[in-house]
Amino acid sequence: MEDPTRMKFVSDINMSQRDVRVKQPFKLSRENQRRYVRLQISSPMSLSKVKDIFGNFWPAGDNDRIDGDILNISGGGVLVEINQSINEGDIVVMRFSLQGTEILDNVLGTVKRADYDQECCLVGIEFINRDFLLDKLSDGELNLISDRLSNFSETVENVLKKYIYHDRVTSREQ
Secondary structure (H helix, E strand, O other), rough: OOOOOOOOOHHHHHHOOOOOOOOOOOOOEEOOOOOOHHHHHHEEEEEEHHHHHOOHHHHHHHHEEEEEEEEOOOOOOOEEEOOOOOOOEEEEEEEEEEEOOEOOOOOOEEEEEEEOOOOEEEEEEEEHHHHHHHOOHHHHHHHEEEEOOOHHHHHHHHHHHHHHHHHHHHHHHO
């Protein structure tokens, strides 16, 4: 568990060069209980619900857009900060950019955690693929779901591998 007396800051990265150099205080870490390495970033994102826990369904993921910021990302999901409410179990579609260079759109996810305070909501979203939807949507809903909402986990993993690799190379060089 992290020390509650310390604060994390996120800084921008100059992407004009081919190599990515991670400046302090970016941190690449793997905690013992986690399956994936997490990359601490600050990047804008947006999400829309595909289906909420109340049964409302938007097959194209085109209902109200919720804007927020990614706080960290891994091969399994993201931690985001938003200023609207969302429920554990909601299925969402996300759009985000990693440091302004990689744009990922129509990334499916399911809300695994939502912690509220007076100003914002911290939301843990797990990346999912269409196979996950087989257990969560009816056959009729599956037929209506947009083809553009598909399995982006490989794309997300490949993008993250580039950042993690560059971070490790940069760390060794210094």
